[in-house]
Amino acid sequence: MPNNRHVQKEKVATYAAVLLDSAYQAGGQDAVLQVRDQAERIMRIERSNMDLANALEDSSYTPEQRGQVARGVFADLNPVLTEVLAVMAERGDFALLSRVWASYQEQLERKLDVTVVDVTTVVPLDDHLREVIAKKAEADLGTKVVLREQIDPSIIGGVLLTANGQRIDASVVSQLERARNVLKEQN
Amino acid sequence: MLVTEITAQSIDEALRKQLDALSTSVESREVGTVIQVGDGIARVDGLKDAMAGELLEFVSSTGQVVYGMAQNLEEDEVGAVLLGDVTAIKENDQVRTTGRLVEVPSGRAMLGRVVNPLGMPIDGKGPIQAEGTRPVEFKAPGVVYRKPVDEPMQTGILAVDSMIPIGRGQRELIIGDRQTGKTAIAIDAIINQKGKDMICIYVAVGQKASTVAGVVETLESYGAMDYTIVVNASASDSAPLQYIAPMAGAAIGEYFVYTGENGETAGPDNPGRAVLIVYDDLTKQAVAYRQMSLTLRRPPGREAYPGDIFYLHSRLLERAVKMSDEMGGGSMTALPIIETQAGDVSAYIPTNVISITDGQIYLQTDLFFQGQRPAVDVGISVSRVGGSAQVKAMKQVAGTLRLDLAAYRELKAFTQFGSDLDKATQDQLTRGSHMTELLKQKRYMPMPVMDQVVAIYAGGKGYLDSLPVEDVVRFRTELIDYLHASKQGIFDALYAEKKLTDAIEADLNAAIEAFKLSFAVSA
Amino acid sequence: MKVNRYKAWRLAGAAVLAAGASTLAVPAMAFAAESETAGISAILPDMAEFIPMLVAFIVLVVVLAKFGWPKFDAMLQRREDTIKDALEKSERDRIESERILQEYKKQLEDAKSQASQIVAEAKSTGEAVKADITAKAQAEAANMIEKAHGAIEADKKAAIAELQGSVADLSVAVASRIIGKDLSDDEHRAIIERYVNEAGSFHAE
Numbered sequence: 001m002p003n004n005r006h007v008q009k010e011k012v013a014t015y016a017a018v019l020l021d022s023a024y025q026a027g028g029q030d031a032v033l034q035v036r037d038q039a040e041r042i043m044r045i046e047r048s049n050m051d052l053a054n055a056l057e058d059s060s061y062t063p064e065q066r067g068q069v070a071r072g073v074f075a076d077l078n079p080v081l082t083e084v085l086a087v088m089a090e091r092g093d094f095a096l097l098s099r100v101w102a103s104y105q106e107q108l109e110r111k112l113d114v115t116v117v118d119v120t121t122v123v124p125l126d127d128h129l130r131e132v133i134a135k136k137a138e139a140d141l142g143t144k145v146v147l148r149e150q151i152d153p154s155i156i157g158g159v160l161l162t163a164n165g166q167r168i169d170a171s172v173v174s175q176l177e178r179a180r181n182v183l184k185e186q187n
Numbered sequence: 188m189l190v191t192e193i194t195a196q197s198i199d200e201a202l203r204k205q206l207d208a209l210s211t212s213v214e215s216r217e218v219g220t221v222i223q224v225g226d227g228i229a230r231v232d233g234l235k236d237a238m239a240g241e242l243l244e245f246v247s248s249t250g251q252v253v254y255g256m257a258q259n260l261e262e263d264e265v266g267a268v269l270l271g272d273v274t275a276i277k278e279n280d281q282v283r284t285t286g287r288l289v290e291v292p293s294g295r296a297m298l299g300r301v302v303n304p305l306g307m308p309i310d311g312k313g314p315i316q317a318e319g320t321r322p323v324e325f326k327a328p329g330v331v332y333r334k335p336v337d338e339p340m341q342t343g344i345l346a347v348d349s350m351i352p353i354g355r356g357q358r359e360l361i362i363g364d365r366q367t368g369k370t371a372i373a374i375d376a377i378i379n380q381k382g383k384d385m386i387c388i389y390v391a392v393g394q395k396a397s398t399v400a401g402v403v404e405t406l407e408s409y410g411a412m413d414y415t416i417v418v419n420a421s422a423s424d425s426a427p428l429q430y431i432a433p434m435a436g437a438a439i440g441e442y443f444v445y446t447g448e449n450g451e452t453a454g455p456d457n458p459g460r461a462v463l464i465v466y467d468d469l470t471k472q473a474v475a476y477r478q479m480s481l482t483l484r485r486p487p488g489r490e491a492y493p494g495d496i497f498y499l500h501s502r503l504l505e506r507a508v509k510m511s512d513e514m515g516g517g518s519m520t521a522l523p524i525i526e527t528q529a530g531d532v533s534a535y536i537p538t539n540v541i542s543i544t545d546g547q548i549y550l551q552t553d554l555f556f557q558g559q560r561p562a563v564d565v566g567i568s569v570s571r572v573g574g575s576a577q578v579k580a581m582k583q584v585a586g587t588l589r590l591d592l593a594a595y596r597e598l599k600a601f602t603q604f605g606s607d608l609d610k611a612t613q614d615q616l617t618r619g620s621h622m623t624e625l626l627k628q629k630r631y632m633p634m635p636v637m638d639q640v641v642a643i644y645a646g647g648k649g650y651l652d653s654l655p656v657e658d659v660v661r662f663r664t665e666l667i668d669y670l671h672a673s674k675q676g677i678f679d680a681l682y683a684e685k686k687l688t689d690a691i692e693a694d695l696n697a698a699i700e701a702f703k704l705s706f707a708v709s710a
Numbered sequence: 711m712k713v714n715r716y717k718a719w720r721l722a723g724a725a726v727l728a729a730g731a732s733t734l735a736v737p738a739m740a741f742a743a744e745s746e747t748a749g750i751s752a753i754l755p756d757m758a759e760f761i762p763m764l765v766a767f768i769v770l771v772v773v774l775a776k777f778g779w780p781k782f783d784a785m786l787q788r789r790e791d792t793i794k795d796a797l798e799k800s801e802r803d804r805i806e807s808e809r810i811l812q813e814y815k816k817q818l819e820d821a822k823s824q825a826s827q828i829v830a831e832a833k834s835t836g837e838a839v840k841a842d843i844t845a846k847a848q849a850e851a852a853n854m855i856e857k858a859h860g861a862i863e864a865d866k867k868a869a870i871a872e873l874q875g876s877v878a879d880l881s882v883a884v885a886s887r888i889i890g891k892d893l894s895d896d897e898h899r900a901i902i903e904r905y906v907n908e909a910g911s912f913h914a915e
Contacts, residue, residue, distance in 0.1 A: 005262070047222055047278045098222065098232055099263050121902060123895040133906055140912040156890045159902045165233040166912045167218040167283075170905035172889050176882045177250070183205050183878035184871075198874050214910035312861075313868030410853065672835035705828065 012096055015084060016103035020111065022080045029112060033146060035081045036108065036116060039101050042074065042085070046097060056094040063090040070094075105164070115143045120150045120160035120171075137163065219282040221245065222264060226482040227273045227425040229255060231265045231282045240324050242290070243267050244283040247275040254305070255282070256289050256427065259483050266483045268427035270305060291435045293442030294318025298386070301403060301417040304428050304435040309419065310403075318450055321438040323431055327505035334511040339576045340463060340520045343379030343633020344372060346563040346626040349585040349643055350592075351548055354576030355461055355518040356509025360540055362525045362532060363550030367562050369524045371630050372548065373465040374402060375561075376522065378409045379633035380463060386443050387415040388464040390436035393429050393471030396421040409631060426482075429475035433466045437506045437519070440464045444510065444517035452515075459510055459517020468524035469500060473536045490535045500536075501543050546570035560627060565589075566596060579686035580640045587647040588622060595619020614652070621651040624659040637681045638667050641695065644687070650699050658709055666702050674698045 023035045046053050055061070055069055070089035074082045088094050109115050117137045119125065125133070130147060137145040141163060152160075157172035219233030229245065234257070237243070243255040243265075253275055259266030269276060270289070291306035294317045301310040308315050336354030353359045361369045377387045389406075391399045399419050406412045416439060420432035440462040445453055453459030466472070473496055480493035488494045500523075507521035525540050530552065532541065541547055546569045555562035577585070594615050602608060602616065625646045628634070634642070642663045645651060651659055670677060677698060680691050687695075893901075 044220075044279050047220075102232075102263060121898070122890075123898045125902075126899060129899055129902055129906075132903055136906055136909075137912070153890070156886050157893060157898055157901055158905050161215075161906075161909070161912075162218065163912055165217055165219065165235060166215045168213055168215045168909045168912065170213045170902075170909050172901070173250075173886065176886050179206070179885075180878050180882040183202055183881070184875045185205060198870060198877065201870075201874060202877060213905065213908070215912045313864050314871050669835070672838045673831050675838075 008096075011093065012099045012103050013107075015088060015093070015096070015100045016107050019080060019084045019100070020104055020107050022084075023078065024112075026078075026080055029114065029146075031078060031080070032108060032112065033116065033148070035078050036101075036104060037148065038077045038081055039097070039104065042077075043098050043101055046094075053094075056089045057092065059092060063092070066090055066092070066094075109143060109164075113143050114146055115141045115163055116146050116148055117141075118148050118150065118160075118162040120152045120155060120162075122151065122153055122155060122157055124151065125149055133159075133161070137161065217284045219265065221276060221278050221280045221282060224269075224273075224276050224278060224280075226478075227269050227427050228479070228482045229267050229269055229276060229282070231267055232263070234265045234282060234284055237265050237284050238288070240288050242285045242287050244285055245269065245276045246281045246283065248277060248280060249275070251275050254289075256431070258479075259485070268430075268479055268483075269425065270427055270431070273425055289323045289431065290320040291323060291438050292317030292320050293439040297416045297439065298414055299412045299416075301399075301419055302439075303424070304418060304420050304432040306435065306439070319442055319446065321442045321445075323434045323438050325438060325441060325506065327502065328508055328510070328514075332508075332511055332514050334509055334516075336509050336572050336576050338461075338509075338518070339573070339578055339636070340376075340385075341379055341383070341633075341636050342372065342376040343635070344375055344561055344563075345628055345634060345639050345642065346561055346565055347372070347548060348636060348639055349581060349626075350565050350589055351546065351563070351568045351570045352573035352577040352581070353520065353522075353546075353570060354509075354573045355520050356507060357546070357570070357573055357576075358504045358507045358521045358523065358544040359570060359573070360523050360525060360544040360547040361550070362527060362537060362541070362547050363562070364527055364530055364552050367550035367552055367555050368560060368630075369526070369550055370402070370467055372550070372561055372563075373467060373522050373524060374405060375631060375633050377406065377415055377463065377465065378411045378631060380414065381409075381411060385414065385461045385463050386440070387411070388418060388436050388440050388462065389415060390418045390433050390464065390466050392420055392432050392466065392468060393422050393475060394419075394467070396423065405631065426475040426478040429472060430479055433469065433472055433503055436464055436466065437503060437521075440519050441506065444508065444519050445515070447515060453510070453517055454515050455513055457515060459515035461517065462519045464507070464519060464521050466503075466521065466523040468526050469503075469540060470526045470536055473500070492535060496536070497539050497543075500540055504540075504543050545572045558627070559623065560629075563626075565592060565626075578636055578640075580681060580684075581636060581643075583687050584640055584643040584647055588643050591615075591618050591622050591647070595623065617652050618646075618649065620656055621654070621659055622646050624656050625651065625663060627660055634667075637678055640681065640687070641667060641670060641677075644692075644695060645699050648696070648699075650703060654706075655708060661709070662706060665706065666699065669702045670698055 019035060019039075020032060023031045027034070046056075052073065056066060058066070061069075067086045067090040070086040071082060074085050077085075085094070085097075088096065088100070105116070115137070117133070119133060125147075134145045134147060137147075145163075155171035155173045156176070158170045158175065159168075160171050161168040217234055217236055219231040219237075221229050222232045223230045231243070234243075237257045237260060239257060239260055241257045243257055245253040245255050247253065251272070253269055253271040253273075255267040255269045255271075257265050257267050267282070291304070292315065293306070294315075296316045296318065297306075300308055300312065300315060302315070303309050306315070306317070306320075333356075336356045338355040339348075340353045340355045340357065341348055342353060347353070351359070361372055363369050373389070377389065380387055389402065391402070396419075399417065399421060403412065403417055406415055406417075416436075418432055418436040418439065420429040443460040443462050445459055447453045447457035447459060449457060451457055473492060476496060476499060477487075477492050481487060481491065485493045488496075504521055504523060507519050509518045510516055521544075523540060523544065525537050527534065527537055532538070532549075549564040549568045550562045551564045552562070554560075554564060574582075595618070598612060598616055599619065602612070608616070625642060645663070645666060646659075651662060654662055674694070677691060677694050680694070681687070684691065
């Protein structure tokens with residue numbers, strides 16, 4: 001297996017490009033965004049589930065076996081993603097998933113001029129809020145913005161915006177936490 | 188004296204004041220995700236803008252915040268060490284950058300306290316109100332900000348102060364096998380700083396908590412905790428904490444060196460303070476760093492230590508400093524301790540540290556078991572720069588002492604075959620054995636410098652030669668007690684003149700002779 | 711010189727002896743002369759007697775001078791020497807004893823002064839030690855009091871900090887419950903809008 005950094009990087013970029021292009025051909029921007037979300041979920045699962053990660057990276061299985069496992073586990077996903085993941089598993093590159101995901105993000109922004117902003121709130125957004133948030137994010141990031149909305153009651157209130165590894169934490173829970181720390185400080 | 192009253196009002200006021208300071212503005216921060224965690228090490232995805240040595244905040248799923256330090260900056264991930272509750276952090280937890288390097292609080296309020304390497308108190312005496320903070324990693328000041336060592340740092344130990352003098356700002360290694368009294372020398376040095384306007388820092392790395400508790404108790408019972416800070420990363424703390432402990436101690440000390448009493452930056456009118464720092468011991472720090480580096484997957488080198496282990500110790504010890512007068516003239520004297528295995532000083536870490544420091548105090552197991560305590564081997568111990576800082580009077584008497592002992596060692600080897608000796612040889616042997624005996628000293632009994640001068644003077648002039656060897660220590664103690672009680676004038680003159688003038692010598696001779704008349708030799 | 715004097719003594723002694731012997735011999739001859747002759751012949755020695763007597767006398771003198779005298783002389787000499795020696799020795803002894811007496815007297819005096827000096831020194835030493843111990847004890851006591859004060863102060867501060875901490879915890883808990891439970895969706899949305907507008911940019915730098 002080549003360990004050269006550049007070869008590795010090329011490989012990651014190729015996987016990401018294939019994923020992006022075929023998803024776009026299959027279903028346009030919506031499919032691309034769906035693949036992104038699904039890939040992210042898989043990445044999280046893979047990190048916290050050692051059994052899965054081991055099964056997909058274990059070289060004592062034949063490539064076909066690994067591919068089969070991947071196809072079986074990821075059957076419910078977007079077919080493009082399932083296929084790419086299976087190929088990665090077959091070729092023993094599954095560990096590159098997080099880098100592929102990062103590269104996918106970066107190519108998404110470059111090729112489609114779209115940045116995904118994760119918005120976490122306690123209550124569902126209304127159209128007015130969507131507009132306010134999208135406007136702010138577009139002004140900050142200089143690209144078109146797609147909002148992925150999530151509801152998480154544990155932030156109590158406020159909003160959590162994440163894009164490109166940067167996060168604006170305007171949640172009530174962290175505000176309160178900050179207040180608690182300041183109050184506990186001795187003058 | 189300030190007396191705090193506990194009233195509802197005072198607490199209310201404090202809370203309101205803090206609340207006013209609370210800002211609600213939110214800035215964006217970089218966040219990453221933990222890919223993998225284990226052995227006190229976390230690999231973090233994202234954080235493209237993290238700095239080397241930056242303080243990271245790990246937020247566990249329960250909301251608990253654990254601090255970490257960015258170590259390996261790679262293309263698409265960051266290797267970080269966790270400084271705190273290692274078990275709280277799991278995969279997929281969030282990591283935030285803080286934009287700050289790892290810092291420790293410092294200030295006079297820390298005196299008498301036991302803190303962990305992050306400056307948090309671990310002695311149960313309540314929170315510490317720090318005056319300021321210092322970065323744990325700090326580049327040592329350059330040549331123009333320094334000046335040569337010119338003030339003595341008295342350890343109160345005869346063998347050390349006479350023949351291996353240490354100056355303020357020096358780095359003097361204490362090296363020896365286990366159980367040879369390395370820590371004892373450092374503790375004696377700290378106890379001897381009482382009333383000398385010196386701030387002491389004792390950094391315990393990888394030691395049993397009970398040992399450290401014992402040290403703290405000893406320091407307390409000799410009143411030395413009033414000017415001492417203990418930084419403790421015990422054996423049960425994680426390797427990263429043990430790794431930063433010496434640097435944290437140095438940072439706490441640097442606060443005193445670089446700021447004056449008024450909290451402003453030290454300068455010509457605002458003198459910096461003198462600090463003595465003991466790293467006990469750097470062997471354990473090296474081992475912790477090795478563990479950390481291996482788990483961070485850095486390539487191992489000799490004895491599996493990472494390639495930058497020399498740089499780790501050299502940059503730490505380079506922080507020992509004597510500042511120039513323009514910079515306030517503060518000083519940080521470092522006493523690193525290295526433990527050798529079976530006296531092997533040619534192992535990797537000992538040779539490294541020996542080559543970095545300005546001299547070393549060797550402690551030998553066989554001397555220790557022969558009853559020669561402190562077990563300092565004066566033949567191979569050296570101080571490369573301390574001589575220029577030595578008190579004049581001590582220089583005068585120590586010259587003969589060194590010669591006597593050297594001649595004694597040489598002769599002793601020959602005379603072990605036991606042939607007839609001429610008078611001169613026998614005299615030299617007697618002198619040598621008495622001088623060697625004179626250097627014995629009990630723990631926690633540091634001697635003021637002029638007491639040492641008088642003791643060595645008495646030995647060098649041959650007043651001890653006629654005594655039985657086993658009476659030498661008692662003679663020394665009683666002589667000094669006698670002189671202090673009835674001939675204090677001699678000491679006053681010595682402290683005023685700082686050297687042995689003819690008049691003082693005459694007085695001293697007379698006094699010693701008078702004392703010797705009344706000294707009862709034990710049967 | 712001494713030998714000469716010794717010889718002279720010997721000669722003189724022999725002469726005296728000879729004279730004594732002649733006076734002893736003369737009366738006997740005189741009686742013999744008286745019985746046979748009278749007049750001047752009575753005092754004149756009879757040659758027949760005189761000659762052998764003289765010979766005997768001379769022989770006696772010679773024998774005595776040769777063997778008796780030296781012994782006698784040596785005895786005298788010895789005796790004289792003994793007496794002289796005894797005298798000299800007694801003189802020496804007297805001087806010596808006087809010197810020793812002086813020495814003893816001096817030593818006694820020295821000892822006396824030394825003893826008083828030692829006593830004085832011991833006194834001053836004792837006083838210095840006493841002062842030292844007292845000062846140390848006082849300093850220690852003051853130190854202990856100060857430390858105790860410090861400890862009490864630290865405890866108070868710790869208590870305040872703890873109290874302040876629990877007040878903070880409590881108020882934050884209350885606040886989060888109020889915000890979480892009692893805010894309507896629209897109020898939440900208002901908060902979100904305000905926060906979004908107030909929040910800093912994604913590009914923190």
